[in-house]
Amino acid sequence: MKKFTGIVLLFTILLSMEAPSCDGANILGIFGSHSPSHVIVHMAMMKTLADRGHNITVVTQMKPKLKAHENITVVLAPPTPEREKYIKEYMSQITAEKPSIWTTFFKAIVKSGDQFEAQYEFAVHPNFKEIYENPHTKFDLVFLGMMGNDFQLGVAAKLKCPVIMTWVGVPIQILDSIVGNVADPAFVPSLNVALEPGQITMRFGQRLLNFFKHSFLKLLNVLMNYKMNEFYERAFGNESDPDFPTYAEVKRRVSLLFYNYHAPSEGPIRPVVPQSIEIGGIQVKEQPDPLPKDIAEFLGNATDGAIFFSLGTNVDTNTFSPKVFEIIYKVLSKLPQRVIWKWQDLNNKPGNASNIYFGNWLPQDDILAHPNTKLFITHAGKGGVAESQFHGVPMVALPLFADQQGNAEILTTAGFGRWLEILTLTEDELESTIKDVLENPTYREAIGKFSSLYRDRPLTARQSVIYWTEYVLRHQGAYHLQSPEIHLDFVARNNIDVYGVVLLVNLISFLIFLVIVRWVFRKVLKCFTKSNKSKTD
């Protein structure tokens, strides 16, 4: 009888344990980036999973611009006022200079201390700590948005659950090295090396430049690793648990890398490991939502077509060069097309032209999906470019900083539009460029062709996010997809020990060969002198 109750008890326990795992999982998203456009991409993934019925908790530094969702809890860990002021200054400073990949790199290094410090403050913010220090919180999976915050992988170790890294573009070297993607500079273009449409390989000059960029990034990666290890020690080094992993170990416990890129359409093809999952275009809705009534009317009545103009979320229109906006306003207000212009301060508009609609929060994706939208004037952020490509809308790019100039060059060489230097912009130049992109059909054809390739995949971006996330949940991690490379140390990874042995064997064989030759030579010489002697005797 006692035995029987024992079995019944066991069954009840097993059943009650089984129940919650059938429903949605508890997922934690850590998205501490200061860039709203990054957060948009990460939140698109979270929304996909929340719609699916998973229970999502997101920690960010700023309130994401997303409609409240019953399955998403947002926990804010905002920066201190001094830090916030510093970030604002930094952003407006880098927008005021001519964007170049090298100045961006340089700044990234000089200012990286502050960036990392900000990420550290975020990681140990009491609101955030409460999540991972609380013994009662139970998560099944962690998502970490990558941006100079690799040490935050430690949070997944604290919560003892698998982690998926997310990134907003083509994987950069730092991420490639974590999962073991091949980043060979002979055929994998580095940051901002653009190939022309149809060009499969880099020319000599491009390979040379690529080699230097690649080597520079590799060096940066070494420094970065060193720094990240320091921050990891600071944030998680006080763990009393003797099994708590080191930074190097935690990096080898990554399940997957989700990145916002689609190689077959965006190109070029690069060799990636099965741990790398493309989710290019995740922030683009497969079906547009209905537009707000006023915008729908404004666009619907645009018989000459419409232009959408937005410099994204990083630019403060109050501090950025007013002369530039004057020029842009003069050109746009003269056009027969209607213009939807993203403008922050609606009490202080550049003008009152009847063909322009100003708004400070606009549903960019739904506007680009509208059939009357004929042109997108953009700062060429990755997200906006992807939306335009998805909907087949040609672009005029006015890049501001960081990767935007690279994106602008790529979209220009691909024939999706043209790009202009924003700080030296003139009226004539802007007007003729806008007219060219609107009237010349090649831009619309090129981007239309791209759009059809972009949409043609076995799983849509959203389906990929759901499939691969639930794959990790089902198998409690995806460690079996890892490349052996990441488990090798420097010597083994580069086969230095093997080459050493080969060299040694060759050297020894050569020495033996020399000894034999010498021995044979002496023998022959001896015979020879002997026979000579006997002849003369």
Ligand SMILES: *[C@@H]1O[C@H](CO)[C@@H](O)[C@H](O)[C@H]1NC(C)=O
């Ligand atoms: C939230 O999750 C539940 C299941 O946990 C699901 O039934 C519901 O549809 C989700 N809500 C939304 C808005 O998708």
Ligand SMILES: *[C@@H]1O[C@H](CO)[C@@H](O)[C@H](O)[C@H]1NC(C)=O
């Ligand atoms: C969902 O997540 C929130 C926030 O972390 C938590 O309070 C809640 O209990 C979770 N719900 C379920 C059903 O696990």
Ligand SMILES: *[C@@H]1O[C@H](CO)[C@@H](O)[C@H](O)[C@H]1NC(C)=O
């Ligand atoms: C770890 O301990 C050191 C020295 O005891 C302290 O300065 C530091 O703030 C601690 N770090 C955390 C994250 O608690």
Ligand SMILES: *[C@@H]1O[C@H](CO)[C@@H](O)[C@H](O)[C@H]1NC(C)=O
């Ligand atoms: C659009 O046209 C309709 C009638 O055709 C008119 O009632 C409405 O005011 C127009 N809207 C705008 C924003 O011009």
Ligand SMILES: *[C@@H]1O[C@H](CO)[C@@H](O)[C@H](O)[C@H]1NC(C)=O
């Ligand atoms: C636009 O119109 C408003 C209200 O009529 C006026 O206050 C403002 O000065 C005008 N702006 C410009 C740039 O003309």
